[in-house]
Each structure stands twice: as structure tokens, then as C-alpha cells.
Amino acid sequence: MIWEGKILCLTRLEDGVAELCFDRRGQTVNVLDRAALEELEAALDALYAADDIRGLIVTSAKDSFIVGADIFEFSRTFCLPEAELRAWDAACSAIFTRLEDVPFPSVSAINGAALGGGLELALTSDFRVAATTAQVGLPEVGLGIVPGFGGTVRLPRIAGAVVALDWIVGAGTRTIAVAREAGVVDVVCELPSLRSTALSCLREAIGRPDAWMARRRARLAPCEVSNDALERAKTAAKRYGRHFPAAAAAVDLIGDAASLAREGALELEADTFASLAKTQAAASLTGIFINEQALKKKSRDAARVAHSVRRAAVLGAGIMGGGIAYQSALRGTPIIMKDIAPTALDLGMSEAGKLLGKQVGSGRMSGDAARKVQQSIVPTLDFDGFDGVDLVIEAVVEKLGVKHDMLAEVEQRIPEDAVLVSNTSSLSIAELSTALARPERFAGMHFFNPVPQMPLVEVIRAPRTSPQTIATVVSFARSMGKTPVVVSDCPGFLVNRILTAYIMGFLLLVHDGGDFVAIDTAMEAFGWPMGPAYLQDVVGMDTASHVIDVISDGYRDRMNFSGRHAVKLMAGAGRLGQKSGLGFYRYEPDEKGRMRKLPADETHALLVSAQSNGVRDFPVEEIIQRMMLPMIIEAARCLEEGVAESPGDIDMSLVLGVGFPRHLGGALRYADTLGARWIVEACERLAPLGPLYEPSPRLRSMAERNGRFFDDADGRLEH
Numbered sequence: 167m168i169w170e171g172k173i174l175c176l177t178r179l180e181d182g183v184a185e186l187c188f189d190r191r192g193q194t195v196n197v198l199d200r201a202a203l204e205e206l207e208a209a210l211d212a213l214y215a216a217d218d219i220r221g222l223i224v225t226s227a228k229d230s231f232i233v234g235a236d237i238f239e240f241s242r243t244f245c246l247p248e249a250e251l252r253a254w255d256a257a258c259s260a261i262f263t264r265l266e267d268v269p270f271p272s273v274s275a276i277n278g279a280a281l282g283g284g285l286e287l288a289l290t291s292d293f294r295v296a297a298t299t300a301q302v303g304l305p306e307v308g309l310g311i312v313p314g315f316g317g318t319v320r321l322p323r324i325a326g327a328v329v330a331l332d333w334i335v336g337a338g339t340r341t342i343a344v345a346r347e348a349g350v351v352d353v354v355c356e357l358p359s360l361r362s363t364a365l366s367c368l369r370e371a372i373g374r375p376d377a378w379m380a381r382r383r384a385r386l387a388p389c390e391v392s393n394d395a396l397e398r399a400k401t402a403a404k405r406y407g408r409h410f411p412a413a414a415a416a417v418d419l420i421g422d423a424a425s426l427a428r429e430g431a432l433e434l435e436a437d438t439f440a441s442l443a444k445t446q447a448a449a450s451l452t453g454i455f456i457n458e459q460a461l462k463k464k465s466r467d468a469a470r471v472a473h474s475v476r477r478a479a480v481l482g483a484g485i486m487g488g489g490i491a492y493q494s495a496l497r498g499t500p501i502i503m504k505d506i507a508p509t510a511l512d513l514g515m516s517e518a519g520k521l522l523g524k525q526v527g528s529g530r531m532s533g534d535a536a537r538k539v540q541q542s543i544v545p546t547l548d549f550d551g552f553d554g555v556d557l558v559i560e561a562v563v564e565k566l567g568v569k570h571d572m573l574a575e576v577e578q579r580i581p582e583d584a585v586l587v588s589n590t591s592s593l594s595i596a597e598l599s600t601a602l603a604r605p606e607r608f609a610g611m612h613f614f615n616p617v618p619q620m621p622l623v624e625v626i627r628a629p630r631t632s633p634q635t636i637a638t639v640v641s642f643a644r645s646m647g648k649t650p651v652v653v654s655d656c657p658g659f660l661v662n663r664i665l666t667a668y669i670m671g672f673l674l675l676v677h678d679g680g681d682f683v684a685i686d687t688a689m690e691a692f693g694w695p696m697g698p699a700y701l702q703d704v705v706g707m708d709t710a711s712h713v714i715d716v717i718s719d720g721y722r723d724r725m726n727f728s729g730r731h732a733v734k735l736m737a738g739a740g741r742l743g744q745k746s747g748l749g750f751y752r753y754e755p756d757e758k759g760r761m762r763k764l765p766a767d768e769t770h771a772l773l774v775s776a777q778s779n780g781v782r783d784f785p786v787e788e789i790i791q792r793m794m795l796p797m798i799i800e801a802a803r804c805l806e807e808g809v810a811e812s813p814g815d816i817d818m819s820l821v822l823g824v825g826f827p828r829h830l831g832g833a834l835r836y837a838d839t840l841g842a843r844w845i846v847e848a849c850e851r852l853a854p855l856g857p858l859y860e861p862s863p864r865l866r867s868m869a870e871r872n873g874r875f876f877d878d879a880d881g882r883l884e885h
Contacts, residue, residue: 173190176213187227188228214268224274225274231288232279240309255435274290275360276300279301285302289320290316305337310410310829323389329349330420396417396420449831454832472634472637477500478557478559480559484510488515495543496647560587564592586604595608595610595628611624621647624660625652664801669702671792679780688789700763707737729776750766752766799861843869845861
């Protein structure tokens with residue numbers, strides 16, 4: 167043993183070979199945090215001081231190589247002033263440079279995932295040997311930054327600028343077959359022979375010093391990058407949009423650094439890394455990552471106590487039921503789909519078949535596999551097989567009486583320990599449970615439409631719902647490939663409640679003379695995937711009007727709208743949106759059958775009756791404030807009332823459920839960016855508009871003490 171720590175050790179093997187092994191104690195994966203980098207530096211001190219070392223192999227004792235830097239630590243590091251942040255990154259990068267400069271050949275043996283800083287560390291080696299099951303990638307652009315430990319410098323000098331631009335701008339993971347073809351990996355072998363193959367590669371390099379020294383010289387020198395490659399990469403970077411500067415910055419960095427030797431290129435990388443790390447996008451995207459990890463942990467914890475769901479059922483077919491059945495069957499849980507109408511069953515099975523056909527057409531699934539999945543969806547007009555299910559999803563029409571009758575009947579048909587859930591979007595789970603003999607086995611499970619595409623599922627806890635029931639529903643949602651968020655029962659639950667406050671802001675703007683096209687334009691430029699008027703068209707004006715009525719009725723003190731608002735006017739005129747071809751906009755199918763949005767000038771004349779004070783222009787900033795402040799206030803109220811467990815749960819629900827702009831991180835992180843004091847002052851200016859703009863007690867308290875929802879400085883969340 168040459169050196170040993172809690173995260174890695176340096177061992178002397180035979181024939182003058184040293185092994186640097188990453189094996190973080192008490193953890194299942196290796197990450198590069200401050201402690202790991204400190205140990206790596208100490209191990210390198212020992213390595214440089216050791217006698218008779220002729221080669222180095224870098225390995226991992228975990229199932230993965232190194233999964234990257236510690237993003238939790240990143241969120242705190244990003245709070246440093248930019249100059250300190252640059253110095254921190256340069257110091258970390260210097261450790262990697264020392265590893266690259268060892269005076270003998272080096273080989274990294276990559277098993278499992280080598281991502282971000284993990285791949286950057288492997289790139290310091292002269293050769294890379296990888297198992298066939300490994301994956302590699304540089305996902306940093308997806309976090310709003312660029313690789314900061316030398317990845318933007320070494321990858322173009324190892325695999326060429328075209329590969330480097332593609333990998334870094336693309337920010338995804340690559341299979342080892344792709345990595346081998348790209349020249350990022352030198353040798354690929356089966357996992358059991360990884361170590362022996364890597365050692366053979368190293369011993370061959372020891373015997374051929376000219377080969378590894380030539381490789382090393384290439385990594386120290388400038389590299390070539392064509393203008394065509396840079397222009398293609400700039401085009402690819404544009405897909406991120408103007409709110410996400412990291413991709414375009416990565417292209418500029420690689421282009422500017424190509425003419426420089428290693429040291430100058432690394433300095434440019436540190437400059438770019440520090441600059442990007444101080445952007446709102448980086449803070450928000452790392453926050454989203456942390457929130458995602460927190461939700462995954464909750465799902466893992468739930469799985470430990472959950473009732474196993476081996477077979478499920480859905481009540482109600484059609485598009486929604488077919489989508490739910492497809493998602494369950496696709497992820498390995500057979501499901502019964504019941505409806506009282508043969509036509510609805512046919513539609514549900516057709517929907518599942520269409521979705522499976524897309525999987526086959528895209529090459530993600532074979533025809534045989536698709537047929538097996540479809541065969542695991544059993545359509546029925548009766549309750550055959552319900553005595554063997556573990557969980558039933560009720561997805562019938564949104565009428566309390568119909569749901570009461572259906573829930574009461576199905577409860578008698580299923581095992582006593584089975585879980586029953588409702589996919590209602592607007593009815594009280596507590597009220598629905600009054601029809602049941604076992605309310606503790608009942609919860610809400612609100613899918614968002616379209617089910618296969620929308621990742622969020624709200625798991626709604628009623629007062630009498632048992633913890634095991636919640637755990638079972640959470641675990642089942644995760645098994646379906648969804649992200650479950652547990653929320654308490656209230657009108658609109660979490661996402662639709664907060665979204666309704668946003669839509670109320672839109673309706674007030676239109677009522678006060680705002681142009682819906684200008685509002686949509688402003689909010690889409692702000693970062694929303696679609697403006698509020700377009701959103702109502704997509705949802706359907708009849709559905710949207712009903713949801714607004716039901717949810718606002720639960721919060722009459724602030725969401726009450728006197729008179730006929732714009733959505734009611736549209737619905738009353740039969741302009742239901744995309745489904746009818748006319749809404750706020752006009753819709754026609756394009757050559758591929760997709761609905762194309764077109765102007766509808768007559769809409770403005772129709773809305774005049776809802777604009778008692780005439781039409782006027784609003785500044786973009788005022789539009790944004792009037793739209794976003796009600797959303798922030800309602801999100802804060804949900805946290806105060808315990809509707810969701812944490813600020814992160816609320817923000818992730820909005821990002822995943824309604825497409826809240828990712829570069830802002832969610833309503834509460836955006837609130838932190840604005841500052842509670844600024845929010846309260848803005849609300850006071852808008853107070854004449856009504857109670858929709860009344861700050862919650864928590865926001866007022868936070869304004870007084872300059873509080874935040876997220877305290878990134880020490881990683882705590884304010885609850």
C-alpha cells in the first residue's frame with residue numbers, strides 16, 4: 167500500500183505497476199466532491215514520491231467508475247463570488263493535470279458509468295479500456311455549465327473537435343460502442359476481463375514508450391477545429407434557447423481554445439466555467455437536479471414498505487385509460503382495462519396499440535415485444551380478474567355520483583389488501599372516500615395528459631389514507647416510469663391549484679384590456695412552452711372553464727372572478743380550442759396531420775364584451791409580473807398549508823407538470839431570485855387589482871427578514 171484514504175487508495179502491484187482505486191466507504195457510487203479531490207491530491211503526492219513505479223492503472227471498486235462531481239456541493243460552491251469560483255475550478259483542474267502528467271503511462275479501466283468529472287478523470291489517462299456495459303458522457307451543459315476539470319480541452323485533442331462538440335453540446339450519455347468508434351475509448355472487453363485487459367494494455371504501453379508519449383504530446387498541443395464544425399455546433403446549441411447559454415458558450419470555448427496549448431486552454435475553460443456557474447440557469451438547473459434526487463430517494467424509501475403491485479386494473483378506457491394501461495404494461499405490470507362501453511374499450515386498446523406502434527416504428531421495441539406488451543392489457547366489460555389485482559385506478563367521468571358508485575362497487579370486487587386510487591383532477595379525495603368501507607386503502611393518483619409523455623403523477627393523501635397506501639401508490643407510479651409527488655387533498659391539489667392562480671392572472675389581464683396574443687408572446691419569450699391563451703386552446707375551453715370554476719370555488723377569497731371571463735366567453739361561443747378548430751386561435755392540420763396554430767382576428771371582437779374598459783397595451787414587464795406573482799403567492803400558500811412537503815417538491819411538480827421554465831427552476835426558486843422583499847413590494851403596487859395579489863403571511867415574514875425558500879449556502883431547505 168502506497169497511500170490509503172476513505173475514498174481511494176494507491177496500491178503497488180507487481181512489475182512496478184501502481185493502482186489508483188476509487189472506493190468511497192459506505193456509498194454505492196463514487197463522486198468527485200471536495201473530500202475526493204483532496205484525497206486524490208494526497209495520493210498523487212505519494213505517487214510522485216514513490217520509487218520504481220513504471221505505470222498506473224485507475225480503477226473503481228464500485229459498480230460504476232465515477233458518476234461525476236457532487237452536484238449537491240456544486241449548489242453551494244456556485245454561491246461563491248466569480249473570482250473565488252474560478253480559483254476553485256482552476257485548483258481542481260490542476261489536480262487532474264497532475265494525474266495526466268505522471269512520468270509513466272496510465273490506463274483507466276471504466277466499468278459502469280463514467281460521467282462528467284468521472285469521464286474527465288479518465289481522459290487524463292493515456293489509454294482507456296472499458297467494459298461493454300459501461301456508459302460515458304459529459305452532461306454538464308444540461309446543468310447550465312461546461313465541463314470544468316479539463317473535459318473541453320482533452321476531449322477535442324483525443325477524439326477530435328467534431329466529437330467533442332457533439333458530446334459536450336449534446337450533454338447526453340454514450341454507449342461504449344459509440345465511444346470506441348469515436349476514439350474516446352481504446353479497448354472494449356467484457357466486464358469480468360476488464361481488469362486483466364487494462365493491465366495488459368498498460369504493460370504493453372510500458373514496453374512502448376514512444377506510443378504513450380506521442381499521445382501525451384498531442385494532448386498538450388493545440389488542436390484543429392473547422393469553421394464548418396463550429397457552425398454546425400452553433401446551430402445545435404440554438405435548440406437550447408436564449409435562456410440556456412451554456413451550449414453556445416461551450417462552442418465558443420472549444421473554438422477559442424483550439425489554437426492554444428493545454429495550459430492556455432485550461433485557463434479559458436476555468437473562465438467560462440466560473441462565468442456560467444453564476445448564471446440563473448446554472449443555479450436553477452442544479453436545483454432541479456437536487457430536487458429530482460430528493461424525489462427519487464422518497465420513492466426508494468416508499469418501496470421498502472410498499473405493497474407489491476403484480477397486477478393492476480384501470481376503470482374507464484378511452485384515451486386516458488388506454489394511456490394508463492399502456493404505461494403500466496410497457497413497464498412490466500400486466501393490467502386489466504374495464505369499461506361499460508365496447509366502443510370505449512376499442513378506443514383504449516387502439517390507443518395502446520398506436521403507442522406501441524410508435525415504439526416499434528422508432529426502433530425502440532421489436533414487433534414481438536410490442537405484441538407481448540399488448541397481450542398483457544386485458545380489455546373487459548365486467549369484473550373478471552379483479553379478485554387478483556393489487557391496485558385499481560379509477561378513471562371514469564368527472565362526476566361525483568358516478569365515481570362514488572363505481573368506487574363502491576369495485577371495492578367489493580378486489581382483495582381487502584388491494585389499493586384503490588382515483589385519477590380525478592378536480593374532485594376531493596376525502597369526499598370520494600366516503601363511499602368506501604376501507605378509506606385507508608384509498609388515495610388519489612392524478613396523471614397528466616397525455617399520460618405517456620407527461621412524467622409527473624400527483625399522489626393525493628386524504629385524511630384517512632394510510633402511510634402504506636401512499637407508499638404503494640408512490641412505488642407503483644415509479645415502476646410506471648413516472649415521477650410521483652405526494653400532496654395533500656385540497657381543491658386542485660398542487661399543480662392545477664397553482665396553475666389556476668396563473669390563469670386567473672391571465673383572465674384579469676384580458677379583462678383589463680390586454681391582448682391575448684401579446685400576453686402569449688411575452689410569456690413564451692419569458693420561457694413558457696406556450697402562452698396562457700394557447701394553453702387554454704390545447705386543454706379545451708370547456709374543460710378549462712370547468713377546472714377554473716371548480717378550483718376557484720375553493721379559494722373564493724382570492725380567485726373569485728365576477729362576470730364572464732374570456733374562457734367562458736369562448737366556450738359559450740362554441741370555440742373550444744384545438745378540438746373544434748377554433749379557440750383563441752384558429753387551427754388547421756398540416757401535411758403531417760399536426761394542428762397548426764393560425765391567427766383568428768375575430769377573437770378580438772368576441773372578447774370586447776369582457777373588456778369593459780377597452781383595449782390597451784401593457785408593457786412586457788407588467789404582463790410578466792401580473793402573470794407570475796399569483797403563481798408565486800399560491801405556491802407559497804401551498805407550502806405554508808403543507809400541501810407539499812418541501813419547496814423542491816413544489817418546484818419539480820411545476821417543472822414536470824406544466825412546463826414551468828427550467829431556467830428559473832420553479833416558482834419558489836424564481837421567488838428567491840426576485841427576493842421576497844421585492845415580491846411583496848410589487849404585490850403592494852398591484853393591490854388595486856384585488857386579493858389575487860395579496861402576499862401570503864409567509865412571504866411577508868420572509869420579506870421582513872430577507873428570507874429564502876432555498877438556502878443554497880448550506881444546502882438546507884426552509885420548511
